[in-house]
Each structure stands twice: as structure tokens, then as C-alpha cells.
Amino acid sequence: MADPVVTADEMRAAEEAAIASGTSVEELMHRAGEGAAEWIWRLCGGRAVTVLCGPGNNGGDGYVIARHLRQRGASVSVVAPLAPDTDAARAARADWGDSVSESWDEAGGEVFVDALFGTGLSRGLSPEHQQLLHRLANRHVNSVAIDLPSGVSSDDGALFDDIPSYDLTVALGALKPAHVLLPAAPHLSMVRCVDIGLGDIHYRAETLDRPQIAAPKSDAHKYSRGLALVVGGAMPGASLLAARAAQGAGAGFVQLASNEAGAVPHDIVQIDGxxxxxxxxxxIDAALIGPGLGRDQDASHRLQRSLAAGIPLVIDGDALRIITPAATRFEREWDDSILTPHEGELASLEENGGLEKRGSKLDRARRVADTYGTIVIAKGPDTIIASPDGHCVCAPRSPSWLSVAGSGDVLAGIAVARRATSEDGDAFDAACEAVWLHAEAGRIAGASFAAGELANCVRAALERCL
Structure with missing residues (x-):
């Protein structure tokens, strides 16, 4: 099941609603600490634990964690450079009922728990606290972050400080954007979420789940399964790569519109003229334009003709450098089409759309989707799928081996196939399916593959969704 990804304000609103309905702050803290202690116990396996507690409620969670681990039989030391400054944190420290050190003397401890600062942090740590954090992380075998590592901005994943890497991060109540966005996410090896009983949480982003894709119906034929047209350009290799990926992603018929002479596989129909x-x-159910298109006058001509055809489009590569919001605003609904920009192309879309480059990747993808009226796959190590209505899906981290030339062409080919095969015409679902299949193909391909090998693994990825 997909999990919500909530901002600090959305989490605060959910907590306030729970408190207004009769749940105390202390009870929420108890649930968070007990749930986190369960995950930490699985990691520590009875080894000695050092818990670093801050002054706020994140530190209060740390005191609850320490108490529950001690009750399970673990040897626990608590370090608190600052005294609690909330009533709930003070109560949690009192319930801990054991000694607390203001500094760490490097005695004991194999598992380090960072409960210094969590969600809501808006500035970097003091030099003393940063030094203490790194010393603890470096001198313990394993490190655990409670909710978020100290020194991370919750809503955009920015790093206020140089942070250590963590073997486990226990998200409290719900995932936060920093759990899935760069630059914070690569520091978090494993993220697990604890339900603290907040009930319904209002959110606009969620994680990407494995799609459920149906096999063709018993009476299917090549046209009913989806006809995908790939529009070629000056560099035919990219469009051929996309066409091959489209075949593996389930399209019943893939055509290539290109006048370029070259070796085209027999099972891809080339249409020239x-x-x-x-x-x-x-x-035609959907068309792809952009891979290998070029940026000359002929490229602009081919893009204009594709936009005017009234066909659901996947727009990738060079086409993203020259398209404008005005070009996507024909007399039709454009949220049936998909843009697939990487970071540089996303910046071009912002510039061409008169948008300021600011906020998190979630914010930027939402603004581009709204401005262009399309679904946006803001691809990269932290891929975001955004809809014009503001709904976003955050993909889990994919294999870093996908950072290879042609990988984006393969993703575009998968996307046009899934859009062409969509029975209900839902471009957002098609985009989500494409992102998941692309990452899964990368996992199947293994290490150090070429884009052609990645395209050949799309079919096996599709099989895992049937």
C-alpha cells in the first residue's frame, strides 16, 4: 500500500486534530517512543544503546525509547546536552528515572539513537551539537534517526549541516518529504514508519506502490492492446531505444515515424514521409516525441505537428527544451499527456513558463504540472510524479546504475506504452506505472548495463506486475 508523505504543517495539523479529539501530547509521545523502540530492538539485538535527546518533543520521544529498551533488557545510556523545554518532554525524562549525561564520555554503546532534533528544524546545529552528533555516530556500530536526522529540513530534504549516514530512520506518524528527496534521502539506508494513531491525515503526496497490470483480454488484438507512435528526429538511436522499451511495456503495436535511414528492427513499423x-x-492511442528530436527548425516543426494532432503525448528530451505553456493550451484537456524532465529540463520548463525555481522538488513539479496542464515525471534519483491538481507520488530510490545514457529514453518509451494501453485514459496512473517499471527493469538488469540492455529487461519487469 502507498504511504502518505506529509509536510511539517500537515503533520502539525494532524497532531492538533488528535489532541482536540482527546488524545494528549504525552499519549502521542508514548506511542511514538514505544513504536520506535520496537524497531530499534530488532536492530540492536540486545546490544548496548546510547540515546541522544534534545530539548523538544523529539527528545521526549528519545526518553520514552530509552525506557522501553531498558524494560526489554537492553543496556541504555542517555545523553542530553540541553534540558527538556516542553511539558511532555519533561514528563518523559521524569519517567525515564535514571541518570542523564550532558556530554558523552565514550563509554559503552554499540547502537546510537539520534533524538536530538526532528521535524520542524529551521536552522543548523551549533558547532558543539554537530560535533557531538558526529562523534556518537562514528563511535557506534549502527546509527538510528528518530523521525529525521538532526540537521535536515523536513519539507525539502535540504541539509543544514553535514550529517552522518543512518542504518535506520523511524518516521513518526507518517513519512516526510526529506525521507524521499535529495540530498537527505541517500543518508537514510532504511526508513520505517510508526503509526501513532493520528487517524486521517490530510496530505497531497504519497509513495509509489507496485502497480497491478492486467494481461490482455482473451479477444485482444494489436490495436486494442494500444498503438504507440514514436516520433523520430535527427538522432534515430534514441527513438529506436524508446520504441524497444514501449514493446516490452505492453503496447500491442509500436510505430516509428522517421525519415532517417538505419537498421530498424523488423517488429517495429517505420513510417516515413x-x-x-x-x-x-x-x-493511435498515444505518441512520444523528444528522444533524439534535436532543437533545429525541423524539430520545432515536428513538435508543433504532434501537439496539434490531438493525440495524448509523452514529451521528453529535446522537446522539453523548446515547449512552452502556450503550446500545450489547445482546445482540449492536456492532463492526458505526460512531460518527463530531468533536472536540467525541469529548469527549462520553469524558465519557459515564467516560473521561479524555488521550493522542494515536490513544489517545483507541482507548479510545472499546473502551468503546463500536464502530468509531470520529474525524474532523477528522487523521482516525483505530479498532477495539475497538486497530487504527487514519490518514487522509492531506484538503482543508481540507471544513471546511464539512454535511460531516460527507455522511461519515455515505457510511459508511451502505458499511456497507449490505458483503458480509462488515466495519464497519471500510466506515469506511475512507467516509473515503477523503469526502476524494476534497472533492478533486473543488475550492474553496469547499457540502455539497450535496460530496454530488454522491461518485459521481465512487466511480468512482476501481472
Missing amino acids: ELEHALSDER
């Missing part, structure tokens, strides 16, 4: 002729086939 005027692009208008290729686009006029009413059986």
Missing part, C-alpha cells in the same frame, strides 16, 4: 500522415491514423 510527412509526419502529418503518421499522426493521422485514428487508431
Whole structure:
């Protein structure tokens, strides 16, 4: 099941609603600490634990964690450089009922628990606290962050400080954007969430789950399974790569509109001549333009013809450098199409759309989706799928081996196939399916593959969703 990804304000509102309905802050803290202690106990396996507690409620969670681990039989030391400054944290420290050190003397401890500062931090740590944090992390075998590592901005994943890496991060109540966004996410090896009983949480982002894809119906034929057209350009290799990926992603018929001479596989139908002729086939369910398109006058012409054809589009690569919001605002609904920018292309879309580059990747993807009226796959190590209505899906971290030339062409090919095969015409679902299949193909391909090998693994990825 997908998990919500909530901002600090959304989490604060959920906590306030729970408190207004009769749940005390102390009870929420008890649930958070007990749930986190369960995960830490699984990691520590009875080894000695050092808990670093801050002055706020995150530190209060740390005191509860320490108490529950001690009750289970673990040897626990608590370090608190600052005294509690909330009533709930003070009560939790009193319930701990054992000694607390203001500094660490490097005695004992194999598992370090960072409960210094969590969600809501808006500035960096003091030099003393940063030094203490790193010393604890470096001198323990394993490190655990409670809710978020200290020194991380919750809503955008920015790092206020140089932070250590953590073997386990226990998110309290719900995942936060920093758990899935760069630059924070790579520091978090394993993230687990504890339900603290907040009930319904209002959120606009969630995680990407494995899609459920149905096999073709018993009476299916090549056109009913989805006809995907790939519009070629100056560099035919990229469009061929996308076409191959589209075949593996389930399209029943893949055509390539290109006048470039070259070795085209026999199972991909090449249509040469005027692009208008290729686009006029009413059986086309979706088209892809951008991979290998180029940026010259002919490229602009091919993009304009594709936009005017009234066909659901996947727009990738070079096409993203020259498209404008005005070009996507024809007399039709454009949220049936998908843009697939990487970071540089996302910045071009912002510039062409008169948008300021600010906020988290979630914020930026939402603004581009709203401005262009399309679904946006803001791809990269922290891929975001955004809808014009503000709904976002955050993909889990994919294999870093996907950082290879042509990987984006493969993703675009998967996306046009999933859009072409969509029975309900839902471009957002098609985009989510494409991102998941692309990452899974990377896992199947293993280490150090070329983009062609990645495209050949798409079919196996699709099998895992049936």
C-alpha cells in the first residue's frame, strides 16, 4: 500500500486534530517512543544503546525509547546536552528515572539513537551539537534517526549541516518529504514508519506502490492492446531505444515515424514521409516525441505537428527544451499527456513558463504540472510524479546504475506504452506505472548495463506486475 508523505504543517495539523479529539501530547509521545523502540530492538539485538535527546518533543520521544529498551533488557545510556523545554518532554525524562549525561564520555554503546532534533528544524546545529552528533555516530556500530536526522529540513530534504549516514530512520506518524528527496534521502539506508494513531491525515503526496497490470483480454488484438507512435528526429538511436522499451511495456503495436535511414528492427513499423500522415491514423492511442528530436527548425516543426494532432503525448528530451505553456493550451484537456524532465529540463520548463525555481522538488513539479496542464515525471534519483491538481507520488530510490545514457529514453518509451494501453485514459496512473517499471527493469538488469540492455529487461519487469 502507498504511504502518505506529509509536510511539517500537515503533520502539525494532524497532531492538533488528535489532541482536540482527546488524545494528549504525552499519549502521542508514548506511542511514538514505544513504536520506535520496537524497531530499534530488532536492530540492536540486545546490544548496548546510547540515546541522544534534545530539548523538544523529539527528545521526549528519545526518553520514552530509552525506557522501553531498558524494560526489554537492553543496556541504555542517555545523553542530553540541553534540558527538556516542553511539558511532555519533561514528563518523559521524569519517567525515564535514571541518570542523564550532558556530554558523552565514550563509554559503552554499540547502537546510537539520534533524538536530538526532528521535524520542524529551521536552522543548523551549533558547532558543539554537530560535533557531538558526529562523534556518537562514528563511535557506534549502527546509527538510528528518530523521525529525521538532526540537521535536515523536513519539507525539502535540504541539509543544514553535514550529517552522518543512518542504518535506520523511524518516521513518526507518517513519512516526510526529506525521507524521499535529495540530498537527505541517500543518508537514510532504511526508513520505517510508526503509526501513532493520528487517524486521517490530510496530505497531497504519497509513495509509489507496485502497480497491478492486467494481461490482455482473451479477444485482444494489436490495436486494442494500444498503438504507440514514436516520433523520430535527427538522432534515430534514441527513438529506436524508446520504441524497444514501449514493446516490452505492453503496447500491442509500436510505430516509428522517421525519415532517417538505419537498421530498424523488423517488429517495429517505420513510417516515413510527412509526419502529418503518421499522426493521422485514428487508431493511435498515444505518441512520444523528444528522444533524439534535436532543437533545429525541423524539430520545432515536428513538435508543433504532434501537439496539434490531438493525440495524448509523452514529451521528453529535446522537446522539453523548446515547449512552452502556450503550446500545450489547445482546445482540449492536456492532463492526458505526460512531460518527463530531468533536472536540467525541469529548469527549462520553469524558465519557459515564467516560473521561479524555488521550493522542494515536490513544489517545483507541482507548479510545472499546473502551468503546463500536464502530468509531470520529474525524474532523477528522487523521482516525483505530479498532477495539475497538486497530487504527487514519490518514487522509492531506484538503482543508481540507471544513471546511464539512454535511460531516460527507455522511461519515455515505457510511459508511451502505458499511456497507449490505458483503458480509462488515466495519464497519471500510466506515469506511475512507467516509473515503477523503469526502476524494476534497472533492478533486473543488475550492474553496469547499457540502455539497450535496460530496454530488454522491461518485459521481465512487466511480468512482476501481472
